[in-house]
Structures are given as structure tokens and as C-alpha cells.
Amino acid sequence: MPIPRVKRLSSSRDSKPPQQPLMTPQKTSPLLKDKAYESLKKQILGGSLRPGHFLSERRVATELGMSKTPVREALERLMGEQFVTVSPQQGYVVRGCSIREVAEHFEFRLTLEPFFLRQSAANLTPQQAETLRAQLECQRQALDAEDMERAIELDAEFHLLFARFAGNRAMQHVMSRLCERMFRFVTQVFELDSARFAKNYQEHCSIADAVLARDGNRAAALLTDHLEHCRKTLLTRAGADFNSGTLSD
Secondary structure (H helix, E strand, C coil): CCCCCCCCCCCCCCCCCCCCCCCCCCCCCHHHHHHHHHHHHHHHHHCCCCCCCEECHHHHHHHHCCCHHHHHHHHHHHHHCCCEEEECCCEEEECCEEHHHHHHHHHHHHHHHHHHHHHHHHHCCHHHHHHHHHHHHHHHHHHHCCCHHHHHHHHHHHHHHHHHHHCCHHHHHHHHHHHHHHHHHHHHHHHHCCCHHHHHHHHHHHHHHHHHCCCHHHHHHHHHHHHHHHHHHHHHHCHHHHCCCEECC
16 A cells, blocks of 8 residues: 655745845935036036025926935035035025135146146157147137137146146046136136137147147246236136125126
């Protein structure tokens, strides 16, 4: 007589607990906060959001079609970069730039940029030389097209190029932030002195020629003159704004 087969009971070791959905903390979409940041920053740099302008989280969120959370994160980021500040009465406000900040900006660049030029002139590669020539050609095209916004962008790019050639990423990042802070104010100078476009391009060409000739000392001297002229122009042409202690509209 056959022995009946006994069904083995499953042990706790054999059984598997039911899968539970993983609970992850809710995060703001990086795309939304980045979108808000880029939009606000572009408006600040472009001058549509002037110093002293109040930024309402609710209004910005409505305009961008998102909640207030990514807008708040974008505003906090802009505050860290000194584009906005917090007023006890108004909340977030677009920040101006003091005379002292402008002076410190140029002091920093006059110390740092000649070093980058000497380094670039001594170690320039054929590829870097081609990049420099192409950049100057873009400046010439912007000048011919009388495209002020593009010309100012290329002006900042020209100066950042030598930090990149020198291979110092940390200083390139610092200079990039400085150039961004000054963008709207440099725009005001070009609006007041349209002839500065052509002068700027000519001075850039002279600096580039010295670098291409591997004459670092001459390139540094030309750059120093160039920055000094820009500094004096910025401080004198916008004199009416400086009377209040802040360079604004």
C-alpha cells in the first residue's frame, strides 16, 4: 500500500514577505526650480527686473505656471549669488550694486587676469589659438549687427577664456560669477556710450594679438589699460546713479 505523500509546510525561511512600495521623500523637481532660477536670473541680468523690484513668490509662480516651492528655492539660490536680498517689509527684492562692490570687482580682476594672460601666452596651444580667433570673429559680427546684448555676452566670454586656457576651474567659476553680477551695469555703460562697442573690440584684438605672439607682458599691460578704462567709464558715466550709493536704473 503506497504511503501518502505529506505536503511540506512552508517555513518562515522559505516564505517571502509581500513587497512593499518604497517610500521616498518628496522632492521638488529640479527642472522646475532650475526653470524658475534661469527665468528670474535672465530678467535680472537683462534689466526687465530692476534693482528695488519686489518679487512676489505667488506672482512669479503664477507667471511660470508652477507652485511656490520651486520659486522659493530659486529665490534663495539667487540670494546666495547676491542677485536678490530680503527686505523685512517686502520680502525678496532685486539687489543693486554699491560703488564699493564695483571698485572691488575691478581690483580683483586687475590682480587676477594679467596672471591668466601670461600663463595663456606662455602655454597657448594651436587649438586655443583657433578658439581665440573664432571668439574675436563672433565679436566682430555682433559689432556689425549692432547687437548690444550679444556683444556684452562676448565681452565677458573673452575675459573668461584666458582663465579657461590657464586651466584654473575655480578661478574661472569666480570670474564667471563676477561678470554676471556686472552684466546689467555694463549694459548701461554701453547704452550711454555706443562708441565703446568698437573700442572694446579693438582693445580685445590688441590683447589677443599679444597673446598669439606669446608676449605675455605686453598682453597683461594692454589688459590692465583696458580694465582701467572700463572701470573709469562705469564709475563716471553712471554718476547720477552713484550719487544714491547704488548703481541701479
